[in-house]
Amino acid sequence: MDNVGFGLYLTLYGMGTVLGLLLLLMLALKAVGWYDQRRTVRPAAREGNAAARLTDQLHEPLPQNPDELSPELLAAISIAVITHARVRRGQAAPAMRQFEPGSQLFASRWVAVGRSYQNHPWRREN
Amino acid sequence: MDPSTLQQLLQGISNVTWQSVVMIAIGGLLIFLAVAREYEPLLLLPIGAGAILTNLPLSPLIGADGMLTALYDMGVANELFPLLIFIGIGALTDFGPLLENPKMVLLGAAGQFGIFLTLILALMMGFTRNEAASIGIIGAIDGPTSIYVSGILAPHLLGPITVAAYSYMALVPLIMPPVMRLLTTKKERAIKMPYTQRTISQRTRILFPIIVTIGVGTLVPFATPLIGMLMLGNLMRESKVVERLTQASSNELANVVTLFLGLAIGSTMKGEDFLKVGTLAILGLGLLAFVLDTATGVLFGKAMCLASGGKFNPLIGAAGISAFPMAARVVQKEASREDFSNFILMHAMGANAAGQVASVVAGGVLLALMGAG
Numbered sequence: 001m002d003n004v005g006f007g008l009y010l011t012l013y014g015m016g017t018v019l020g021l022l023l024l025l026m027l028a029l030k031a032v033g034w035y036d037q038r039r040t041v042r043p044a045a046r047e048g049n050a051a052a053r054l055t056d057q058l059h060e061p062l063p064q065n066p067d068e069l070s071p072e073l074l075a076a077i078s079i080a081v082i083t084h085a086r087v088r089r090g091q092a093a094p095a096m097r098q099f100e101p102g103s104q105l106f107a108s109r110w111v112a113v114g115r116s117y118q119n120h121p122w123r124r125e126n
Numbered sequence: 127m128d129p130s131t132l133q134q135l136l137q138g139i140s141n142v143t144w145q146s147v148v149m150i151a152i153g154g155l156l157i158f159l160a161v162a163r164e165y166e167p168l169l170l171l172p173i174g175a176g177a178i179l180t181n182l183p184l185s186p187l188i189g190a191d192g193m194l195t196a197l198y199d200m201g202v203a204n205e206l207f208p209l210l211i212f213i214g215i216g217a218l219t220d221f222g223p224l225l226e227n228p229k230m231v232l233l234g235a236a237g238q239f240g241i242f243l244t245l246i247l248a249l250m251m252g253f254t255r256n257e258a259a260s261i262g263i264i265g266a267i268d269g270p271t272s273i274y275v276s277g278i279l280a281p282h283l284l285g286p287i288t289v290a291a292y293s294y295m296a297l298v299p300l301i302m303p304p305v306m307r308l309l310t311t312k313k314e315r316a317i318k319m320p321y322t323q324r325t326i327s328q329r330t331r332i333l334f335p336i337i338v339t340i341g342v343g344t345l346v347p348f349a350t351p352l353i354g355m356l357m358l359g360n361l362m363r364e365s366k367v368v369e370r371l372t373q374a375s376s377n378e379l380a381n382v383v384t385l386f387l388g389l390a391i392g393s394t395m396k397g398e399d400f401l402k403v404g405t406l407a408i409l410g411l412g413l414l415a416f417v418l419d420t421a422t423g424v425l426f427g428k429a430m431c432l433a434s435g436g437k438f439n440p441l442i443g444a445a446g447i448s449a450f451p452m453a454a455r456v457v458q459k460e461a462s463r464e465d466f467s468n469f470i471l472m473h474a475m476g477a478n479a480a481g482q483v484a485s486v487v488a489g490g491v492l493l494a495l496m497g498a499g
Contacts, residue, residue, distance in 0.1 A: 006255060007246035010495050014242050015235070017491045021345055022235045022484055028337050029228035036330045 141183035145397025152400075153177030153392070156289070165296030168381075169269065169388050173289065176392015187393070194393035197386050202284070202394075205277055207387040208270035209355045214380030215270070215482075216359020217372045219450065221334055223476035224483075225326045230442075230473070234480030236426030237446030238488040240265035240419030244411050251407060256280045259496050261408055264291050265415030266485035267298075268448040273391070274352060275489045278498050285394035286405045290412030298452045299459075301413070305420040306444050306460050314431060315464040317439040321472050331364040342487055348498065349490020356486055419447045423477075445474040448485040454478040 063069060069077075133140070156174030160167035179187050180194060187194040201207035224230055245262030253261060260276035260283050272291040276284055294301060307315075335357035343350040362372045394400075427443020445457045454474035461468045 003249040003255070003258075004246060007242070007249045007258070010245060010259070010492070011242035014488070014491050014495055015239060017346070017494075018238055018484060018488050019232075019235045021342060021487055021491075022231045022480070024341065024345075025338065025483070026228045026231040028341065029225060029231065029334070032330050032333055032337070033225065033228065033324075036327050039327075 138183045143183075143397065145401050146181040146183060148401060149181040149395060149397040150178050152395070153181065159293070159296070163296075166292045168384050169292045170296070172385050172388025173292070173392040173395075176389040177395040178392075179389075180393045180395060181397050188396070194389055197390040198393055201383070201386055202273070202277060202390045203281070205274050205351065207383050207390070208274040208277070209351050210383045211270045211380055211387065212352060212355035212486075213359040213375045214377075214383075215450075216335070216356040216361075217363045217376040218380075219356075219360060219363075219479065219482060220475075221360060221479050222326050222331070223472050224479040225330055225334060226324045227473065227476045230446075230476035231480045231483070233423060233426060233430075233443050233446035233477040234482075234484030235446070236443060237419050237423040237448070237477075237481045238266065238484050239422035240267075240415040240417075240447075241488055241492065243418045243422075244415040247414065248407075248411055251411075253404075253407075254280075256496065257283055259492055260287055261411050262415065263287075263489060263492060264294070264408075264412040265419050266448060266488055267291070267295060267416060267419060267453075268482070268485040268489075269295065271352060271448075271485050271489040273387070275493060278493060279496060282399065283404075283408065285391060285400055286408040287412070288391045289395070290409050294412055294416050295449050295452070298416070298449050299456050301416050302420045302444055302453065302456050303460055305417055306424055306441055306457075309421060309424045310428070310440050312464060314428070314440050315461060316468060317431070317436065318465070318468050319437065319439055319442075319470055319473055321469070328364065328366070332361065335361040335364070338483065342490070346487065346490040346494055348493035349487055352486040352489055353483070356482075416447075420444050423447055439468075439470050439473070442470060442473050442477050445477040446481045446484070448478075448481045450478050450482045451475060453481065 153174040153176075156170045156177065159165040160170040160174060176194060179185060186192055189195065201210075241262045242265075244265050245258050248258035248261040249255065256279040260280040263272050263275040264287060266272060266275075269288070269291050273284065273288055276287045280287075339350075339354050339357040342353045359372075359375050362368050362375065423443040423446040424440055425443070426446070427438065427440030430443070431438040431440045439461060441457050441460055445454045447453050454471060454477070457474040457477075458469070458471040461470045
């Protein structure tokens with residue numbers, strides 16, 4: 001009976017400690033994630049403001065003939081198209097998982113590509 | 127010919143005992159499982175070889191200066207080998223899915239209940255407190271943790287505990303599914319969870335092992351060796367500046383140490399010590415620990431399902447046991463068995479990575495509660 005009591009004591013304190021520690025870890029991870037997101041969102045917001053100013057400039061009437069577009073404007077449009085394509089490609093992976101992809105292989109391929117892109121340990125992030 | 131000369135020539139045959147014959151057969155069985163069934167071959171093959179070499183009559187390998195004794199003293203008696211393997215595991219583990227979804231950490235805790243429930247059963251069956259704690263740690267479902275803890279608390283049970291831990295780990299795809307199906311409904315297994323990938327910055331990935339080591343090491347000093355080595359490996363991986371060390375830890379170091387560890391564990395399987403009723407009880411309790419871990423994980427998953435209003439697939443709870451990454455694969459397989467288009471692998475990987483950390487923490491907590499020093 002003593003042994004069972006000892007076992008219950010270990011279970012209570014052991015699981016309590018493990019759960020408490022992991023709860024603390026979860027809160028720490030959430031805090032780091034929140035801080036990280038804040039640091040990522042702020043520069044993005046600044047870039048967003050700059051983009052808004054550019055958009056305002058684009059609201060001026062455009063020439064009817066494409067040949068009359070200035071090189072700066074053409075460059076801006078090209079960058080916008082490339083960025084748009086890149087964003088859409090990035091969004092494609094979760095979209096494929098969220099909706100029926102048609103085949104498991106197809107879904108797995110998207111995940112594999114996304115995961116390996118994120119986790120290459122030998123590549124520095126820019 | 128002088129009778130003493132004949133006796134010397136035949137001393138090998140004259141020292142064959144039934145225990146050694148049975149143990150050689152068990153060693154052969156482990157090698158068969160490793161080769162023919164591919165059940166954890168990296169560990170079971172050297173363990174099987176070690177068991178055979180140890181039980182050959184008058185084996186010089188386990189004498190005072192024998193190679194297997196030297197390996198045991200060098201790396202198992204002082205807990206060096208499991209810790210070195212942890213560096214490799216850390217270097218191989220991607221904690222990204224856990225960092226993307228921190229609430230999965232709680233599932234890791236749920237997956238450790240089996241340790242304590244098995245411990246109570248072992249106590250009821252008459253094992254001493256240290257032995258019961260060592261048997262319970264099989265429920266951590268993490269080989270190096272089991273070896274580390276039982277090596278400190280009950281070194282004489284190291285052989286059966288290691289064999290149970292690794293054998294059942296190889297059988298996870300057979301042990302887990304019936305429990306998962308028994309505790310969940312068809313509707314619950316088919317719950318789809320959309321996965322929105324969040325980019326985890328390198329800063330967070332580097333901070334994670336440092337925070338975990340300092341936090342866990344300060345609160346549970348007994349867990350420092352285990353968590354410290356696991357997180358050191360992960361820090362090397364995520365820092366991306368010591369590629370050679372990362373590669374060496376996860377390949378050369380882990381491979382060499384795995385071979386040495388397997389042989390050293392095999393050397394503890396001496397027939398006279400291994401063939402006892404207690405060994406059978408340990409094997410039975412080990413299986414029970416795996417079942418209980420899976421069950422409590424699924425039940426916790428069901429609680430999360432209720433709390434989320436039916437948006438959480440309870441199968442993911444079963445991935446909270448360690449057995450990284452096999453448990454997550456089994457969970458995904460079960461989910462897609464119910465609905466082919468259901469894809470919960472990344473959620474399960476998060477819970478599975480949490481289980482890896484939780485099992486190490488549970489091992490440290492158990493050592494602390496047992497007052498091991």
